[in-house]
Amino acid sequence: MKEQLRSLIEQALDGLRKAGTLPADAVAAFVLERTKSREHGDFATNAAMALAKPARSNPRALAQALVAALPQSTLLQKVEIAGPGFINFFLSPAAYHEEVKQVLAAGAQYGRSTIGGNKKTQIEFVSANPTGPLHIGHGRGAVVGDCLARVLAATGSDVGREFYYNDAGAQIDNLAKSVQARCLGIDVDDPRWPADGYRGDYIKDVARAFLAGDVAHADGRDVQASGDANDLDAIRRFAVAYLRHEQDLDLQAFGVAPFDTYYLESSLYTDGLVEKTASELIAHGHTFEQDGALWLRTTDYGDDKDRVMRKSDGSYTYFLPDVAYHVTKWKRGYQRVINEHGSDHHSTLMRVKAGLQALDMGIPKGWPEYVLHQMVTVMRDGQEVKLGKRAGGYVTLRDLIDEVGRDATRYFLIARKSDSQMVFDIDLARSQSNDNPVYYIQYAHARVCSVLRQLDERGIQWDRANGLAKLDKLGSEHEAALMAEISRYPEVVEAAALNLEPHLIASYLRELAYALHTYYNAHQFIVEDVDVRDARIALAVAARQALANGLDLLGVSAPEQM
RNA sequence: GCGCCCGUAGCUCAGUUGGAUAGAGUACCAGCUUCCGAAGCUGGGUGUCGGGGGUUCGAAUCCCUCCGGGCGCGCCA
Numbered sequence: 142m143k144e145q146l147r148s149l150i151e152q153a154l155d156g157l158r159k160a161g162t163l164p165a166d167a168v169a170a171f172v173l174e175r176t177k178s179r180e181h182g183d184f185a186t187n188a189a190m191a192l193a194k195p196a197r198s199n200p201r202a203l204a205q206a207l208v209a210a211l212p213q214s215t216l217l218q219k220v221e222i223a224g225p226g227f228i229n230f231f232l233s234p235a236a237y238h239e240e241v242k243q244v245l246a247a248g249a250q251y252g253r254s255t256i257g258g259n260k261k262t263q264i265e266f267v268s269a270n271p272t273g274p275l276h277i278g279h280g281r282g283a284v285v286g287d288c289l290a291r292v293l294a295a296t297g298s299d300v301g302r303e304f305y306y307n308d309a310g311a312q313i314d315n316l317a318k319s320v321q322a323r324c325l326g327i328d329v330d331d332p333r334w335p336a337d338g339y340r341g342d343y344i345k346d347v348a349r350a351f352l353a354g355d356v357a358h359a360d361g362r363d364v365q366a367s368g369d370a371n372d373l374d375a376i377r378r379f380a381v382a383y384l385r386h387e388q389d390l391d392l393q394a395f396g397v398a399p400f401d402t403y404y405l406e407s408s409l410y411t412d413g414l415v416e417k418t419a420s421e422l423i424a425h426g427h428t429f430e431q432d433g434a435l436w437l438r439t440t441d442y443g444d445d446k447d448r449v450m451r452k453s454d455g456s457y458t459y460f461l462p463d464v465a466y467h468v469t470k471w472k473r474g475y476q477r478v479i480n481e482h483g484s485d486h487h488s489t490l491m492r493v494k495a496g497l498q499a500l501d502m503g504i505p506k507g508w509p510e511y512v513l514h515q516m517v518t519v520m521r522d523g524q525e526v527k528l529g530k531r532a533g534g535y536v537t538l539r540d541l542i543d544e545v546g547r548d549a550t551r552y553f554l555i556a557r558k559s560d561s562q563m564v565f566d567i568d569l570a571r572s573q574s575n576d577n578p579v580y581y582i583q584y585a586h587a588r589v590c591s592v593l594r595q596l597d598e599r600g601i602q603w604d605r606a607n608g609l610a611k612l613d614k615l616g617s618e619h620e621a622a623l624m625a626e627i628s629r630y631p632e633v634v635e636a637a638a639l640n641l642e643p644h645l646i647a648s649y650l651r652e653l654a655y656a657l658h659t660y661y662n663a664h665q666f667i668v669e670d671v672d673v674r675d676a677r678i679a680l681a682v683a684a685r686q687a688l689a690n691g692l693d694l695l696g697v698s699a700p701e702q703m
Numbered sequence: 704g705c706g707c708c709c710g711u712a713g714c715u716c717a718g719u720u721g722g723a724u725a726g727a728g729u730a731c732c733a734g735c736u737u738c739c740g741a742a743g744c745u746g747g748g749u750g751u752c753g754g755g756g757g758u759u760c761g762a763a764u765c766c767c768u769c770c771g772g773g774c775g776c777g778c779c780a
Contacts, residue, residue, distance in 0.1 A: 174719060177726085187722065190760080200760085224723050225760065270780075312780060337779095434778050445706065445776085452778040459780045487707055488775050515708070516773065557716070560708060562773060564715065569729090574742060576729070584742050595739045636719060648717060651728080662735090662744040703742065 142240055142628050145216055146184055146230060147173050153210035154188070162206050163196050175629065182221065182229035183625065189226040200226025237624040238612040244627060244683040245609065252631045252690050256638070257298030261474055264290045266481035267392070267400075268305040271384040272316045273341055275391045277554075277565065278483055280538040281514045283397045284554045284696070286481040288643035289512065291694045296638040301475070304400040305466065308381050309407040310459070315339060316384075317377035323348035324370035343387075347380050359385035360403045391539045396547055396696045409462045409469075418465040418500070419451060427499035442495035450496075460489060464496030471497075471504055478509035479641065484560070487513055512641050514559040521567045545571040548697045552579040555695055556647040578651050582688065583700055585654035589685035590701040592666050592678065601667065601674075605682075608675030615676050619660040623684055626656040630687045634694065643695070650691045657684045 150173065157163040171188035189204035196203055204222045211220065219231040244251045266286025269279050286302070294300045307313065319338040327333050329340045338344075350357070351366040357379055358364075364382035367375040392398035409415050419435070422428050427438050433453035440447050450461045470478050482489075490511055497504045519526040519536050526536050541550050549570045556578070557563040573580055596603055615624075633649040636642070666677045689699040 172719085172722080174722090177718095177723080181723070185723085190722085193760090227723070307780065310780060432778080436778095449778045454778075456778090458778065463780095483774090484708065485774055486780095489780090490707090513708080561716085562709070566715080569715090572742095577742080578728075580742055581728095584740085588740070588743085592739050599739090632719080640720080644717090645719080648727080655727090658743055659745095661739080662741090665738065667739050703740085 142216075142232075142236065143173065143184065143632055145214075146232075149211055149214055149216070150186060150188060150207070152212050153207050154192075156210040157206055160210075162198075162203075162210075163192065166195075175632070176229065181223065181227070182219070182231040184230040184232070185223075185227050186230075187227060189222075189228060193226065204228050234613060234616075234621075237621070237628060238609075240628040241612055241624060241680060241683045242609050244686050245605065245679065248686060249690060249693075251686055252634045253295045253297075254631065254635060255297035256635060257293060257296045259297060259299050260476050261301075262293055262298040262477040262479065263301045263303055263470060263473075263475040264293070264479045264481065265303045265305055265470075266290075267388075267397070268482070269388060270307045270312055271381045271388065272312050272339060273384065274343055275388055275538040277517050277519060277536055277538060277541055278514075280395065280541065280550065281517050281554045281559070281563075282481050282483060283392060283395055283538075284551050285512065285514055285559045285643065287397045288555050288646075288695055289479065289481065289641060291696065292634065292637050292643055292646070295634060295694060298477070298638075301402065302400045303402045303404055305404045305406070306385070307406040307459075309405075309410070313377060313381060316380050317373050319344050320347045320351060320376050320380045321370060321373055324352055324376070343384075347383050350383060351376060351379050355383075357382035357386055359383075359389060360405075391537070391542075394542050394547065395538065396551065404466065404469075406462055406466070409465045414465040414469065415457055415462050418468060418496075419457070419461060422450070422464075422496065422499055425499060425501050437492075437496060437499060439492055439495035439499075442491070442498050444491050444495055448492055448495075460492045460496065463489065463493050464500075467493055467497055467509065468500065468502070470509070471502065479512060480509050481512045481514070484513040484515050487511075510641070512559060515562040517554070518562070518564045519567060520564055526567075541565075541567075548583070549577065549579045551695060552582075552647060552697050555643055558642060558644050578647075579697065580703070581658075582650045582654040582692065583698070584703055585657045586685055586688045586692070586699045587701060587703045588657070588661055589681045589688075592681060595667060596678070599667070603678050604671070604675045605679060607672065608677075608679030611672040611676040612679065614670075614673045615680060617664065619656075619663050620677075620680060623656045623660050623680060626653045627683055627687045630691065633691075637694075646691050646694055650688060650695075653684065653687060653691070657681070657688070 154163065158165050171186055171191045173184055173186045176182055176185045189207055190200045193200040193203055201222060204226045208220050208222065208228060216232060216236045217230060218233040221229045223229050264286055267279055267283050269275055290300050290302050315335060315337045316339055318335040322334055322338060323344050329338070352368055352370070354366050354368045356363050356365050359382045362382065364379050366379045369375060389398050422437060427441065428450070429436050429438065434449045435451035436447045437450045438447050448460060449458050451457050494506070498506065545567060553565055553570050569576055593603070629649065633645055637645045664677065666674065666681060668674050692699045
């Protein structure tokens, strides 16, 4: 709908250029947007204001010329010039009727597009190290990444979802030692307890399973526990697989797993990619030695100080494998990479990018892209629930899903812009009342389903074709508002994709649900007049379709009854 | 101290990349069901857009500065 209108404006501008009203080289980016109030029509553009300067004309005069040059179209009912030179477009009812027809024709495809150009895109997210259960912060990252993947796929990108984890470093050593200590019956307050050990109770579960000789399954591999508490290496392998499996169970319960690929940091070493990356950085002359360590001159790329890449003991700092890892992404052919991380990792962004630039491989400066999410504060009974991963005893993602449900957890975590801190109110999320937006939206969907069930019970047939042919019977404000709301859906999906902001869909759905509830309350759908009845149901079903498609992009269910 | 993010109604948050009179939800008050599900609907008021400068036809949005909050600042990951 918006695209058709934009095309009309472009045609008018072409006409003005040919007529000499506009210089041939006058190309200004203009905005075509939904209006805030109905008085200003459905859409408005600032084209005349944006082009006034190059045209050496005043905005209102140019607006008049532009309006006069608009091609005839059944889309438009009225065009007005307002304020300093806005052009307001009032769409015809027929334009909205056409949109409703398209919704029903497209079904689950409605709102999908090809603007992504089939670009090979990777989204890396969650990427939690297997040292414990996932917490709510991982949950936020999981939904944001998952919804981004869904939205980008729906807008024509070729999306791969990847989970990267460290299965070999110092943290994993601590994990293995912690499990070993538990195997030996050492408690956290025992002086023999490892210094940076993981104190959470889940470590006991791992130890118990290891001693029992269980098999842990993760990422396509089975790891058999030897049961030998003295074999730290065996404990390490088992603990990693065990905790990865636990995370997978959590992610499955959250509707996020499985990922397309799981990438292990250890493979970067065994495949020699870390060494190779180091030697190439040296060969390109961006390194220097000092104090027995090898440094990368990241200050050449905007960092505030240079960074050690190989420590004086010969081992590498974490960021070198990170660079090597991103080289694999580049070599795997991803034209676009989006990394979703917690904002506490933002300091790594510049280092990784500096490392990639220093390799002189022709990687664009803006590659990879990052989406960061801020902290989540959890509230229960008006009090903050403190998180603390290393101490154990924190609110896990699993606890949250078990308590408030998958749908509400996902919706709450995706409804806010990811770069602002948010408060997760457990009491609100689990309340089954009109306070809770996720129920409000799902109820709108269920209500339409309920109407269709009611038709069935009364033995009434809905003639879809007749309904679509009789949409002009729907002239009320409620109906116009609902049609307008439905027609925004493709624009919202596109904006979410372009800005990497899936929360836009969450707010949109609430507004769409509002339009439907309002309509439902003001009008009876199942009426005697067959034409009106068929048309109203066609509109309701179109609304249901937009609700269902939007909920699907959020990974939230669209129930037929509550 | 330096870097990144944030500051919008009592509270939780939007604000379509610089547009028109800054919006929702919630809370509070008053109403609405012989009718397809009341998990709903209809009214009622709320702002120094943290403060101050600047850029321009026009700023919550961009720049500078100050205040306040979060995160990061290791030869940890």
